[in-house]
Structure formats: C-alpha cells, structure tokens
Amino acid sequence: MTPTTHTIAVLGGTGPQGRGLARRFAQAGLHVVLGSRSAERAEKAAAELADVTGGHVEGAANADAAAAGDLVLVVVPWDGHAELLAELAPVLAGKIVVDCVNPLGFDKQGAYALPVPEGSATQQAAALLPDSRVVGAFHNVSAVLLEDPEVASVDTDVLVLGDDREATDAVQALADVVPGMRGIYAGRLRNAHQVEALTANLISINRRYTAHAGVRVTDV
Amino acid sequence: MTPTTHTIAVLGGTGPQGRGLARRFAQAGLHVVLGSRSAERAEKAAAELADVTGGHVEGAANADAAAAGDLVLVVVPWDGHAELLAELAPVLAGKIVVDCVNPLGFDKQGAYALPVPEGSATQQAAALLPDSRVVGAFHNVSAVLLEDPEVASVDTDVLVLGDDREATDAVQALADVVPGMRGIYAGRLRNAHQVEALTANLISINRRYTAHAGVRVTDV
Numbered sequence: 131m132t133p134t135t136h137t138i139a140v141l142g143g144t145g146p147q148g149r150g151l152a153r154r155f156a157q158a159g160l161h162v163v164l165g166s167r168s169a170e171r172a173e174k175a176a177a178e179l180a181d182v183t184g185g186h187v188e189g190a191a192n193a194d195a196a197a198a199g200d201l202v203l204v205v206v207p208w209d210g211h212a213e214l215l216a217e218l219a220p221v222l223a224g225k226i227v228v229d230c231v232n233p234l235g236f237d238k239q240g241a242y243a244l245p246v247p248e249g250s251a252t253q254q255a256a257a258l259l260p261d262s263r264v265v266g267a268f269h270n271v272s273a274v275l276l277e278d279p280e281v282a283s284v285d286t287d288v289l290v291l292g293d294d295r296e297a298t299d300a301v302q303a304l305a306d307v308v309p310g311m312r313g314i315y316a317g318r319l320r321n322a323h324q325v326e327a328l329t330a331n332l333i334s335i336n337r338r339y340t341a342h343a344g345v346r347v348t349d350v
Numbered sequence: 351m352t353p354t355t356h357t358i359a360v361l362g363g364t365g366p367q368g369r370g371l372a373r374r375f376a377q378a379g380l381h382v383v384l385g386s387r388s389a390e391r392a393e394k395a396a397a398e399l400a401d402v403t404g405g406h407v408e409g410a411a412n413a414d415a416a417a418a419g420d421l422v423l424v425v426v427p428w429d430g431h432a433e434l435l436a437e438l439a440p441v442l443a444g445k446i447v448v449d450c451v452n453p454l455g456f457d458k459q460g461a462y463a464l465p466v467p468e469g470s471a472t473q474q475a476a477a478l479l480p481d482s483r484v485v486g487a488f489h490n491v492s493a494v495l496l497e498d499p500e501v502a503s504v505d506t507d508v509l510v511l512g513d514d515r516e517a518t519d520a521v522q523a524l525a526d527v528v529p530g531m532r533g534i535y536a537g538r539l540r541n542a543h544q545v546e547a548l549t550a551n552l553i554s555i556n557r558r559y560t561a562h563a564g565v566r567v568t569d570v
Contacts, residue, residue, distance in 0.1 A: 242540050272569075286568050289551065317554030320462050324547035331509065331545060332567075334537030341569040347555060348506050348564040349492075 138304070139199025141165040141192045141214070142206035144175045147230065150276025151203060151268060154284065156185030158307040163188045165195025182279065193218060201226045201300065203268070204255065208233040208244070211251060215258040223261035226297045228304075229322075230268040232329040240334050243327035250323035252291060265292035265301045266322040267313070269329055272342035283310030286344030290315050291322040314347050358524070359419025361385040361412045361434070362426035364395045367450065370496025371423060371488060374504065376405030378527040383408045385415025402499065413438060421446045421520065423488070424475065428453040428464065431471060435478040443481035446517045448524075449542075450488040452549040460554050463547035470543035472511060485521045486511035486542040487533070489549055492562035503530030506564030510535050511542040534567050 138155050142148045143164030156162045156179055164179070164187060166172035172189030180187040188198075196202050196218050202225050206214055211231050215222070231251040233244040248254040252266030267290045275281050288305035290313050292298040302313030316325060328345070335343040358375050362368045363384030372382045376399055384399070384407060386392035392409030400407040408418075416422050416438050422445050426434055431451050435442070451471040453464040468474040472486030487510045495501050508525035510533050512518040522533030536545060548565070555563040 239538060239540075242538075243544060275569075291551075314555060315558050316551045318459060318462075320459075321547070321550050321554065324463060324544035325551060327541070327544035328548060330541050331511075331536045334541060335534060335567060335570060338535050339570045343570055344568040346566040346568055347552075348566055349495075349561040350555060350559045350563055 136200035137161045137163060137198055139163045139165055139195040139202040141195060141202060141204050143189075143195070144171050145205060145207070146273035146277060148203070148205035149175060149179065150273045151205065151230070151271070152187065153179055153183060154276055154308040154311075155304070156180070156183040156187045159185065160307065161186045163190055163195045163198045165190055165192035167192060169194070193221060196221045199225065201228065201304065203228045203230055205230045208251065212254055212258060215255055219259050219261070222259050225262055226265060226300055227255060227259055227262045228265050228267050228301055229255040232269055232326045234330055240337060241330035243330055246323070249320065250326050252322035252326070253319050256319055263294045263297040264319070265290060265294070265297050266319065266325065267291065267301045267305065269326050270332055270345050271311070272344055274342045275344070284308055285310040287311070287346050288313045289325045289345065291317055291319055291325060293318050314350060356420035357381045357383060357418055359383045359385055359415040359422040361415060361422060361424050363409075363415070364391050365425060365427070366493035366497060368423070368425035369395060369399065370493045371425065371450070371491070372407065373399055373403060374496055374528040374531075375524070376400070376403040376407045379405065380527065381406045383410055383415045383418045385410055385412040387412060389414070413441060416441045419445065421448065421524065423448045423450055425450045428471065432474055432478060435475055439479050439481070442479055445482055446485060446520055447475060447479055447482045448485050448487050448521055449475040452489055452546045454550055460557060461550035463543075463550055466543070469540065470546050472542035472546070473539050476539055483514045483517040484512065484539070485514070485517050486539065486545065487521045487525065489546050490552055490565050491531070492564055494562045495564070504528055505530040505566075507531075507566050508533045509545045509565065511537055511539055511545060513538050534570060
C-alpha cells in the first residue's frame, strides 16, 4: 500500500495535533479529508490548510471523512474517543484505522497517564472496531512543530504499534512521507499503552527544558 | 553532588545490565561496589571488571554493597525486587536509590509490561523505602552495548524520573559520566511506569530490526 495514492482521513482534524498532521500530509502531496464534529468547522480548517500548503484538503463531518478515507487517523480528545468509534464502527470496517490518542490527565504537577480498561486507547479502538485494522501511531509528535511553517523537517520517530503487519507497514510508510519523520515498528497492540503514556513524560521534558520534545530510536 | 567523588553501589551487579552499568562507571573513574546475593560471585565479577577497566571495583553481598554506596542502583530481577528492598530499607535510609528495574513478562510474542500494584517498580521502591530518595533511571539502556568493549560511546539518553530535584540532578550527572550517554529529567515518579514498560517496545524493535535500540529525546 502506497499512502500517496490513497485518501487520508483525519478525524478530529481541527485540533492542533490533527490539523498539524493533516498539514504535513497535504504538504507531501497526499489527499487529505479533515473530519470534525462540525462539517462547517472542518471545511473552514481544510480551506485554510489547502491555502497554506497548496495541497488537496477537504473538510467534512467525522462520519463522512471516515467514509472517504482509505486510511483513517483518529486524533480526537480522549473524552469521547469510545463514543465516536462505536458510532463509526460500520463505516470504518475494512479500513486501516490509526489511533493517535493519548489518554492523559492534567493537574498542577503536569500530565499523567489515565487508566484505560482495555489497556490503551489503541486497544480500546481495536475492541470497538473488530472489523477494522487498528494501528497505534503518531502519539509523541509535537503539535507545535507540526503546525510551525518554519519547521521544514519534523525530526522525530513515529512508533507504530499493531498486530497486522501489512497495516503497520502502511502506517510506517505514511510517517515516512513527512520530511524528518520516520515510522518505526515498535511492537504489538498490547504494548501501546506505554507509548501513549510516554507523552506525559515528553510534556514534563518540555516544561523542564522549554522544548518540543520527541523521540528517536537509536541503532535503527 | 558530584558522582565522581562518591561510591556507586550496583545491587544485582552480576547480571548483564548491572555489570554493564558498573563497567561504564568504573571506566569513567568512579568507585563502584558490585552487589549480589552471593558475595563470592560479586567479588569474582568485580575482579574481572577491575581487570578490564583498570578501575576501582569491589564486590560484596547486596546488603554490604548497599551500605557502602552513596548512590545505590537497583538492577535486580523484578522477581525478588520487593523482597530485597524491604530487607535493605534500614541500610538504604538517607541514600539516593536508583531503581533500574523493568517489570516485564515474556511469551512467544515477545515482551510485555507486567501490572505493578504501586504503578511501577520505581513507585514500589519509593513505597518500600520511605526514608530513601528514590529515582528511576537507566531502564532503556542496552546491556549488550554496555558490555561490549568495542562500543566506546553508548549513544542513548537516560530518562530520569523522580520527585526530588537534587536526587534527579545527581542521577543525571551520573549518566553524563558515560561517554555518549545523557541524563534527561523525564518527569515525576508517577510517570515512571511507561518508561519501564517502554523496554518491551525496544525489545520488539530489536527483534524486528536486529538492533540494540535505545532512546534519544529530540529538541533537548
């Protein structure tokens, strides 16, 4: 599967993370459909992205975006994750669904991982979407860097998690289209939790070092 | 606190990870005391390390090593972690204790994170050692690289976790004495679990890519 010939849907595409990923995919020449709860808001954000990237970006309500995508990224807030996926399960059947959601809580001391009954957001998605090919990825990429037009190269690895080799290969290839970014297979769905939760550590690092931290895997 | 003027104890120092860390600290000129359940085995491993590094390495039973160390690394198997720390609590009082233990299970599909009632091995150590200054670190460093005499520079970051700034600073400084290694503050104890568990992902990466994977934090 070559991601360049496919349509990438980004559910929750009007938030910073989704919009940032959509921007990079559009810049790389991919056809992107932004999804949002409000079709109008999605269309507005898509028009802005099409304008700044010169790419092919459309906006739609989440369900329509999901239907349009061959590969569907889920970048919605954790709150509402389960509800949205349960609702979209029929339209997501047969598709590669990439969960990018970090179940985090925040208090005065910063971010921390929330417990998830299924183990991780990605495993929750897999449980709710038995007919989809669920992969976890793009958890640790800074939205600030993704959205910064001055950042030409997003120098970070994308840890890709899943039990379906063809699907993880496709998501690695998707990460690879973004300059500086590299998709690395990082284990099965049962090892997704810690990759999601690691975002809390990156937030601690950002605060201590005034950075937009990401992860590189060494020796690969 | 400058680690170079202090004695570093490595409990579980005859296993690959402990021995590898001890080797690098000895090479950097630090005074190291290897601990093991068997004083004899510890003395034998220490003599070998002193020989290959030309450094100052001694061996002792874990309790004696713990007593000798200003800064005490815990690199024992997860099985027996709680028991050893409960036993050594009095002798570890007032010291900086660095938990390096990854609670992992293994099956045909590779490694996975074990649930820990306290949240993580590091938090278990903190609960068992209320009078020590507990820090988590050195979870993701490849024992193979540490032990390889051909590897001059261990190019990896050490994520350092803790609630005591002076203690985490000391452990970062300890990581910094090893060429190529860099100590990075990565959050509070409550965010230790995912750093320990990430070792399961690195094991998956090693298997897929035939590598000795580690982690670098970008933009820091």
